[in-house]
Amino acid sequence: xxxxxxxxxxxxxxxxxxxxxxxxxxxxxxxxxxxxxxxxxxxxxxxxxxxxxxxxxxxxxxxxxxxxxxxxxxxxxxxxxxxxxxxxxxxxxxxxxxxxxxxxxxxxxxxxxxxxxxxxxxxxxxxxxxxxxxxxxxxxxxxxxxxxxxxxxxxxxxxxxxxxxxxxxxxxxxxxxxxxxxxxxxxxxxxxxxxxxxxxxxxxxxxxxxxxxxxxxxxxxxxxxxxxxxxxxxxxxxxxxxxxxxxxxxxxxxxxxxxxxxxxxxxxxxxxxxxxxxxxxxxxxxxxxxxxxxxxxxxxxx
Numbered sequence: 001x002x003x004x005x006x007x008x009x010x011x012x013x014x015x016x017x018x019x020x021x022x023x024x025x026x027x028x029x030x031x032x033x034x035x036x037x038x039x040x041x042x043x044x045x046x047x048x049x050x051x052x053x054x055x056x057x058x059x060x061x062x063x064x065x066x067x068x069x070x071x072x073x074x075x076x077x078x079x080x081x082x083x084x085x086x087x088x089x090x091x092x093x094x095x096x097x098x099x100x101x102x103x104x105x106x107x108x109x110x111x112x113x114x115x116x117x118x119x120x121x122x123x124x125x126x127x128x129x130x131x132x133x134x135x136x137x138x139x140x141x142x143x144x145x146x147x148x149x150x151x152x153x154x155x156x157x158x159x160x161x162x163x164x165x166x167x168x169x170x171x172x173x174x175x176x177x178x179x180x181x182x183x184x185x186x187x188x189x190x191x192x193x194x195x196x197x198x199x200x201x202x203x204x205x206x207x208x209x210x211x212x213x214x215x216x217x218x219x220x221x222x223x224x225x226x227x228x229x230x231x232x233x234x235x236x237x238x239x240x241x242x243x244x245x246x247x248x249x250x251x252x253x254x255x256x257x258x259x260x261x262x263x264x265x266x267x268x269x270x271x272x273x274x275x276x277x278x279x280x281x282x283x284x285x286x287x288x289x290x291x292x293x294x295x296x297x298x299x300x301x302x
Contacts, residue, residue, distance in 0.1 A: 005187035007040030010212030011048040015269040026269040031069040041075040053275040077102040104133035133162040166191030171199035213262035217301040
């Protein structure tokens with residue numbers, strides 16, 4: 001059976017009006033853009049979408065809009081993370097009610113004991129009937145799960161068969177999960193825009209969940225990666241990745257400020273306003289650098 005959770009699952013930004021309310025028209029354009037460009041799927045909302053600054057009602061409204069615009073053209077993974085378990089379960093049930101078949105969440109930042117991670121995913125599994133993605137992310141955005149507990153979660157908890165892996169040790173975790181959860185893991189994808197995708201793909205990655213502002217580049221990279229043979233990465237894929245790397249490193253520094261600026265440069269959203277607090281404020285020289293990088297990516301990919 002074909003794995004529908006494979007390839008590039010793009011993440012849109014959350015566009016805002018001047019009063020910081022959600023810009024509904026621009027949001028719909030983000031979804032339409034990703035579908036029209038051929039994204040294999042979509043994750044919404046997530047860190048790229050400033051999910052930590054959205055209320056639960058806003059998250060639900062975004063998911064509802066996504067299902068109305070995307071319909072069933074591509075699969076949607078609902079990001080349901082929140083700062084408490086009850087809100088996560090409420091968000092998950094809402095997504096399930098919309099017909100979304102997969103949900104993704106990161107463990108609470110307060111977790112320290114191994115049992116807390118395990119019990120967290122067990123409780124969500126009992127409360128829902130959809131596919132569950134573990135988001136294993138580095139701090140400060142995430143709370144990395146100890147590898148032995150991550151293996152136990154995937155092997156033992158019903159429906160928790162999917163992993164978005166984006167810790168600093170992502171390649172090794174890909175390998176570990178592929179080896180230790182071979183009968184239970186159904187898809188493992190990388191994050192971080194694809195900064196580690198060459199090593200991740202070599203170790204069996206099923207895909208990537210990046211910001212969607214340069215979807216053409218990510219699709220080209222993925223199609224070239226699939227031509228790799230016997231653990232030898234296709235040279236065209238490496239060349240494409242090198243052409244993307246400046247942008248990926250810039251995004252690492254400025255996060256959603258950069259994502260939004262690039263979505264705006266493409267004419268998809270009306271402005272590049274972000275909600276506070278901003279991780280890294282871009283100054284005039286940063287915008288000059290962003291324009292240079294954008295022009296380079298544009299000339300190579302779109």
